[in-house]
Amino acid sequence: MSFSSRLRVILRSKSNRALTQLEDPREALDDSYEQQVKMLQQVRLGLAEVATAKKRIELQGQEMGGRYQRLADQAQEALNQGREDLARTALERRSLLEGQVAAIRNQYLALAQQQAQLQDNERRLAERIAAFRTEKETIKATYAASEARVKANEAAAGIGSQMGTVGTDLDRAKDRVAQMQARAAATDELLSSGALSDVTAAPDADLERQLSDGATRADVDRQLQAMKSARAADQGHGARARGGTDAWLSIGQAPTTP
Template sequence: MGILSRASYVIRSKLNAVLNRAEDPTETLDYSYEQLRNELQDVKQGIADLTTQKKRLEIQKRRLEENVEKHNEQARQAVKQDREDLARQALEKKKQKMTQIEELETQISQLQSQQDQLVEQKNELQKQIEQFRTKKETMKARHEAAKASKRVNEAMTGAGDEMEDVNRAIERAEERTEDMEARAQAMDELRDDGVLEDQLSDKSSLEKELDEVQQQGAVDAELDTLKAEMGKGEEPEPETDTESTGTEDLSESDLEQELASDGDVDVEAPEVSDGEVDAELEELKDDEKTS
C-alpha cells in the first residue's frame, strides 16, 4: 500500500469515526423513512405520467377509428356515384388510418404493461414503507429507552460527563470549606496564644501586658492583706486548740475543694423547733452577762 493510499485510508477511517459519533440513530431512521416516501411519491408521479400518455394515445386511436369509419363511408358514396377514383382515395386513407391504429394499439399495450408493473412496484414499495415505519418507531422507542437507562445508570454511578462536573464541583467546595475551617482554627489558636492582636481593641500589646501586671499586683496585695488579718505572716502562728475556739481548721485539700466548688453547693437545712431556738438564745444571753 502506497503512502497516498494509506493516507486516504486513515482519513476515511477518521472521518467515519467522527460521523459515527455525530450520527443520531433516530434522525437517521426518520431521514431514511422520508427518502422512501419520496421514492414512493416519485413512483406515483411516474404512474400518473404514464397513464396520461396512455390516455392521449387512446384518444388519438379513437379519432383514427372515427376517420376510418368516415373514409369507409366516403368510399361507399363514391362507388354509388361511379367515382372509382374517389373510392380508391378514400380506401387508401382508410388503410393508412388503420395502420396508425395498429401502431397506437401496440404503444398503448406497452404503456399498459409498464403501468401495471409500476403499480405493482408501487404497492410493494408502499408495503415496505409501512413495515419500515413500524420498525422505525420500534427502534426509536428502544433507542430512547436505552438512552434514558444510560443516563440513569450514569447518574447513579457518577460516570456521566454532567455528574463528573458535579462531583468536581463538590470536591472543590469541600476543599475550599476545609481550607476556610483550617484557617479559622489557626487564627483562633494564634489569637489565644497572643500572637495576633485583637483588631477591635484600642489597646496596644504593651498596654495589655501592663494591665495584666497591674491586675496580678492587685491580687498579690489583697492576698498579703488577707494573710495579715489572719495572722499568717512570716512568723509561724502558735497552734490553737480546736475545741476552745469551737471551729475546726480545714486541710489544704479541703480548702482547695471548697474553693473549687465556689460555695454554691445547696444543702438541705434540717428542721429546728422553736423551743430549741429559744433555749440556744437564752444560753447566748447568759454567756454575754458572765463575760
C-alpha cells in the same frame, strides 16, 4: 484539579455526548425511512407520468378511430354517388391511417405494460415501507426504554457522564472551602499581630488597642497584688466573713482596703 484538567474533563464529556448522538440508531432509522419515502414518491411520480402519456395516446387513438370510421363512410357515400375516384381517395387515406393507428397502438400497449409494472412496484414498495415504519417505531420505543433504564441505573449507582461532572464540581467546591478557611485563619493571625491593618478602622485604632491591652494587664497585676495582701492579712488576723447577698454588686469595682 487544575484548570486544564477541568477543561479536558468538560471537553471529553461533551465529545462523548456528541458521539452518542451520532451513533443514535433512532436517527439512522428515521433517515432510512425518509429515503424510502422519497423512493416511493419518485415511483408514484413516474407512474403518474406514464399514465398521463398513456392517456394522451389513448385520446389520440380515439380521434384516429373516429376519422377512420368517417373515411369509411365517405368512401361508401362517394361510391353511392358514382364518384369512384373519391371513394378510392378515402380508402387510400383510410389505409394510411391504419398504419398510424397500429404504431400508436403499440405505444399504448407498451405504456400500459409499464403502468402495470409501476403500479405493482408502487404497491410492494408501499407495503414494505409500512412494515419498516412499524418495525422502526418498535425499535425506537425499545431503545428509548432501554436508554431511560440505563440512565436511571447509572444515576442510582452514581456513574455516568453527568456524575463525573458532579464529582469534579464537588472537588472544586471542597478546594475552595479549604482555601477560604486557610485564608480566614491567616488574616485573623495577621490582624491580631498588627501586621495587617484594618482599613475600615478609625484612625489610631491600633494605639487605642495597645493602650487598652496595657491597662488590662495593669489591672490584673493590681488585683493579683491585692489578693496576695488579703491572704497575708487573713493568715495574720484570722479569716473574716466574706460574701453576702449584695456581694455581686462589688464585682468589677476597686477592692476595699483589707
